[in-house]
Amino acid sequence: MKKILAMISFCAALSPACAQEALWSGHGNEVSPVIEADGRVTFVLKAPDAHSVKVFGDCIGVAPVDLAKDENGVWTYTTPEAVPSEMYLYKFVVDGVPVIDPLNSYINRDIANNTSLLIVPGDPGDDYLTQDVPHGTISKVWYHSPGYGMDRRMSVYTPAGYFESDERYPVLYLLHGAGGDEDAWCENGRAVQILDNLIATGRAKPMIVVMPNGNVGTQAAPGYTSEGLIRPTVVMASLSDDTYVQSFPEIIEFIDKNYRTNATREGRAIAGLSMGGGHSFKISALYPEMFDYVGLFSAAVGDPASNADMAAKVKAQLFGKDAPYYYIAIGDKDFLYEGNSAYRKWLDNEKLPYVYEESEGGHIWRNWRQYLRTFGSRIFK
Amino acid sequence: MKKILAMISFCAALSPACAQEALWSGHGNEVSPVIEADGRVTFVLKAPDAHSVKVFGDCIGVAPVDLAKDENGVWTYTTPEAVPSEMYLYKFVVDGVPVIDPLNSYINRDIANNTSLLIVPGDPGDDYLTQDVPHGTISKVWYHSPGYGMDRRMSVYTPAGYFESDERYPVLYLLHGAGGDEDAWCENGRAVQILDNLIATGRAKPMIVVMPNGNVGTQAAPGYTSEGLIRPTVVMASLSDDTYVQSFPEIIEFIDKNYRTNATREGRAIAGLSMGGGHSFKISALYPEMFDYVGLFSAAVGDPASNADMAAKVKAQLFGKDAPYYYIAIGDKDFLYEGNSAYRKWLDNEKLPYVYEESEGGHIWRNWRQYLRTFGSRIFK
Numbered sequence: 001m002k003k004i005l006a007m008i009s010f011c012a013a014l015s016p017a018c019a020q021e022a023l024w025s026g027h028g029n030e031v032s033p034v035i036e037a038d039g040r041v042t043f044v045l046k047a048p049d050a051h052s053v054k055v056f057g058d059c060i061g062v063a064p065v066d067l068a069k070d071e072n073g074v075w076t077y078t079t080p081e082a083v084p085s086e087m088y089l090y091k092f093v094v095d096g097v098p099v100i101d102p103l104n105s106y107i108n109r110d111i112a113n114n115t116s117l118l119i120v121p122g123d124p125g126d127d128y129l130t131q132d133v134p135h136g137t138i139s140k141v142w143y144h145s146p147g148y149g150m151d152r153r154m155s156v157y158t159p160a161g162y163f164e165s166d167e168r169y170p171v172l173y174l175l176h177g178a179g180g181d182e183d184a185w186c187e188n189g190r191a192v193q194i195l196d197n198l199i200a201t202g203r204a205k206p207m208i209v210v211m212p213n214g215n216v217g218t219q220a221a222p223g224y225t226s227e228g229l230i231r232p233t234v235v236m237a238s239l240s241d242d243t244y245v246q247s248f249p250e251i252i253e254f255i256d257k258n259y260r261t262n263a264t265r266e267g268r269a270i271a272g273l274s275m276g277g278g279h280s281f282k283i284s285a286l287y288p289e290m291f292d293y294v295g296l297f298s299a300a301v302g303d304p305a306s307n308a309d310m311a312a313k314v315k316a317q318l319f320g321k322d323a324p325y326y327y328i329a330i331g332d333k334d335f336l337y338e339g340n341s342a343y344r345k346w347l348d349n350e351k352l353p354y355v356y357e358e359s360e361g362g363h364i365w366r367n368w369r370q371y372l373r374t375f376g377s378r379i380f381k
Numbered sequence: 382m383k384k385i386l387a388m389i390s391f392c393a394a395l396s397p398a399c400a401q402e403a404l405w406s407g408h409g410n411e412v413s414p415v416i417e418a419d420g421r422v423t424f425v426l427k428a429p430d431a432h433s434v435k436v437f438g439d440c441i442g443v444a445p446v447d448l449a450k451d452e453n454g455v456w457t458y459t460t461p462e463a464v465p466s467e468m469y470l471y472k473f474v475v476d477g478v479p480v481i482d483p484l485n486s487y488i489n490r491d492i493a494n495n496t497s498l499l500i501v502p503g504d505p506g507d508d509y510l511t512q513d514v515p516h517g518t519i520s521k522v523w524y525h526s527p528g529y530g531m532d533r534r535m536s537v538y539t540p541a542g543y544f545e546s547d548e549r550y551p552v553l554y555l556l557h558g559a560g561g562d563e564d565a566w567c568e569n570g571r572a573v574q575i576l577d578n579l580i581a582t583g584r585a586k587p588m589i590v591v592m593p594n595g596n597v598g599t600q601a602a603p604g605y606t607s608e609g610l611i612r613p614t615v616v617m618a619s620l621s622d623d624t625y626v627q628s629f630p631e632i633i634e635f636i637d638k639n640y641r642t643n644a645t646r647e648g649r650a651i652a653g654l655s656m657g658g659g660h661s662f663k664i665s666a667l668y669p670e671m672f673d674y675v676g677l678f679s680a681a682v683g684d685p686a687s688n689a690d691m692a693a694k695v696k697a698q699l700f701g702k703d704a705p706y707y708y709i710a711i712g713d714k715d716f717l718y719e720g721n722s723a724y725r726k727w728l729d730n731e732k733l734p735y736v737y738e739e740s741e742g743g744h745i746w747r748n749w750r751q752y753l754r755t756f757g758s759r760i761f762k
Binding site (some may be wrong): 031046048049050052095096099103109113114119135136151163177222228229257258 | 518
């Protein structure tokens, strides 16, 4: 018996594929990407027969850059400057074909698009990496939606200590943007790592985080429906179908029934990015008794003058009795900047209190992860 | 407001990247792979500047095959015959570089190796796809291991209906092979889909499935430890460190404490593939009071004559009082075939009852998924 397991060990050491599927892993001795001692990042691809290798992504700049080939057919590119701590996504282009880095096992899916993942440690990168701290549980949960008349999938995070305690926890409902799904905040948003790290360091209160699927009439992320492994498409954002917004209490009901929640207004927050920010705006206005904390991250909001009914709800109901902590954040180059300005102007005119944060850049996950860190650190306190 | 959301819709319809990260998705109008009406499969890659495009994988054959280029720079290959229903993994080779299919969003990770995923519907493929049935919950759970002195990650499946009922459920402990981790049975093994489909169609009893990490001194799958996004390596299988096997009751204790389990011998099964089969053999022998069902899938077992102590335990303890349902399965070309034959010969000589299933092929997931379907349908009945 010892001999047999020793043989597996030997075999597995030679080739990872040996003990499992017999597929060539494509890995040589090269490593990519490499964070150099001086903070620059080197991308590496072994491609002796390729004529052109480029790399592009949000750590590179606007245009793809060329890698240089050495005598062994190994292509490299090192960034000219140290790359600041952040989470980045990139791809190679090999003779015109955009491809995942074959040497990097970590992939991020956003809608139909897979990209290679790089996280540079530091601040904020450390919050996006798994640290040696107690970890919460992330679950992919199905609930029955009477509003849609279908079963729907959501991601639920319960904090470290949930199993061991009898405590009741506050709940943050965290909503994705157009084209995203119930996995988006876990993938691009690194919500599990952020919450683990915020809670472990005392920056945030232990909380449950619920990430539903906010797409109209959609059961689940691509591949998790009976449509099969179809090519994902962007589900159109729509205000003509308010089923999700109006039926949101069914999600809260499911969570309050099945998790140890603090099922009060003080124990609930709602936040979302882009379309999910628009959802958070509407849901908090429609159900003002539900949420004590509202976060609008690069939200799809505008001048409420165009929607008198909603404006009245916000003013009379949401802020009328007991104003929530109302957090608005957006990048200075965000294409929704104008709408947010109009909304803030209306809030100012109406003397409704809110907290505003403006960051650099456009409609990007780098900002939304930062807003989650900030908003997550301020709620339930 | 309506205008703003309409704008997001319009923008998102043009480009999935627009509403989120501004990364080129690399998708044209092409679709790949395509299951043709006659059951053949076509692989497609747009690569006008490439000189050579091949595809390889377990649906292709032993060697990579060439794709042919048309006047638009689109390369295609259609299999000569219909591809039988199964789950397959494949990659392209573009000018010598092995790459994921950029048109296929579905990726399977096995150790450090990412490959494109194709599931051909039918039998058994339908069981590996999400169907329109009630779905269980899959959770990534951390537990504290006193045996290892560290927190460790596992996958836990609870069946559809778990939330709504007060019922107690039997538990299958399902162990991975060398190089795998707590995600392996969910990825290559499609355990969530298999269990959902078996249970929904009455082929299996509703059960909890627990998939721990069986690697020596390892906390979690690559990327989920404080080591960061390091390049995954195969953790050596070892019989010199029996910590996992000896400390296995701590996992059962955690599960019985935190889930509504049928915490009896009749309510527990253990099964595993390769190294995990070896673990299942040893754990069931060491703790004979624990399991009423044992599954050895292509297991790392041999002639117990080389381990008299373990042989005595199997004979006297595991089979001595109340023989478990003992299921042994292996492929006829598996490199562990000889060891399994020796073990079966010993069981025959000792007149210890077991069920044996031999399938075609080697040490491959195709067999292990099939064994899970079979074993999963027979236990707790």
